[in-house]
Amino acid sequence: MNARLTNTALKLSGIFILFLxxxxxxxxxxxxxxxxxxxxxxxxxxxxxNGTNEHIAIRDVRVPRALVATVVGANLGVAGALLQALTKNPVADTGILGINYGASFFIVFALTFFSVNSIMAFTWIAFLGAALSGLAVYGLGSLGRGGMTPIKLTLAGAALGALASSYTNGMLVVNEKVLDEVLFWLSGSVAGRSLDMLMAVMPFVLVGWVGSLLIAGQVNTLLLGEDVARGLGQRTVFVKLAIGLIIIILAGSSVGVAGPIAFVGLITPHLARYLVGIDFRWVILYSALLGSVFLLGADIAARFIAMPRELPIGVVTAFLGAPFFIYVVRKGELRA
Incomplete structure (x- = not known):
């Protein structure tokens, strides 16, 4: 892929512009x-x-919302880039690992059988569900001869996601009260989130960010092909395991705070590779910044499209992401 930003100076300038x-x-x-x-x-x-409506709105609503969108967008962008590299699938998103469905299932299960109603509890339950689902998919995708392969990982994620989704829908059908309580969360949203919720998962987020930067060079080697990577002395099994764990950490913490927001992890890696090429060290940085920019922009649009009411941010990202998904799929078909 020919990068639009062809040298280090241009790439650093691009990072500065995206940051602004x-x-x-x-x-x-x-x-x-x-x-x-x-x-x-x-x-x-x-x-x-001074306790005015303006000050309360800024301190208690808008600043937390903006910071949550920034962090979650970066998480989903990096997780999507890593997932597409791991599975060698250009349309891979965090949903492919069943993470979104697993988190949703755990939330609805906790509400149905344990009457959990704390937003902070939702955060931890969703994070746990996302992490366990991701680990289960990774384990299933690694069974059999040859260990983990992109097709086995994809099939395992689809199967587990379908199973979790069917159970979730079943619980919602028989319990309308739960449906009312979780519908907005299931659509994906950064509204109503507090800084405490974000701070609860920030240690995991920081581990994921640092880990993704440290492993970027190994990802470059892995992208050359597994046989080549092994020939260069890379222990590919451990590299894949590390990538999978980082994806689970970043996607799980995002789902735990903001719910299942789709398409951010699909779009931003493609835009990053379009700008800087396939060097994963740059792709990681650009995916993070583009993810933040994309989710912040989607959240602002969600507030103004139907003001004074607002749409769940997941609806806006899906509206933008679905055409992009179709474009990527058709592009792949034409190449094939």
Missing amino acids: VMVLLIYLSVVYGVINTNWRHAIEAYTQF
Whole structure:
């Protein structure tokens, strides 16, 4: 793939520009909404807080929402890039591992049988469900001769996802009260999330970010082909296991906070490779920034499309991502 940014100086400039765009979108997310505020209100909310609606909206709603969108977008972008590299599947998303379905199943199960109603509890339950589902898929995809292969991982994820989805739908059918409580979360949303929820998963997030940067060079070697990687002395089984664990950590923490948001991990790696080529060290950085920019922009759009009401952010990402998915699939068919 021919990169549009062909040298280190251009790639660093691109990172700087994306960072500025991300900061601008955070500012727009904090300042604009149903309650009219400006940059002075944003500053005074932390320096001269007086309990007004403007200050409360900024401190308790908009700043946490913007930060959650930033972190979750970066997580999904990096997880998608790693997943596409691991499975060698250009349309791979975190849903392929059954992570979204597993987290949803655990949330609905906890509500149905244990009447859990704490948002913080939802975070940890969803994270646990996502992690266990990812590990189960990875284990199933590694059974048999030859160990883990992209097709076995894909089939295992589809099978486990379908199973979890059917059980989830069954519980929702017989318990309408649970449906009302989790419908907005199941659609994916960063609204109503607190900084405490984000801080609860940040240690995992940081481990995932650092791990993805450390393993980027090994991913470059793995992309040359498994036989070549082994010939160069790489222990491919351990590299794949590390990649899988990082994906589970990043995707699980994202689902735990914001619910199952689709297509971010599909779109951003393609855009990153379009800009910087196949060097995974750059792809990781660009996927993270593009993921944040994409999710922040989608969240702002979700608020303004139907103002004063708002759409779940998952609806907006699906609206943008579905045509892109079709484009990638048809592009692959034409090449075939």
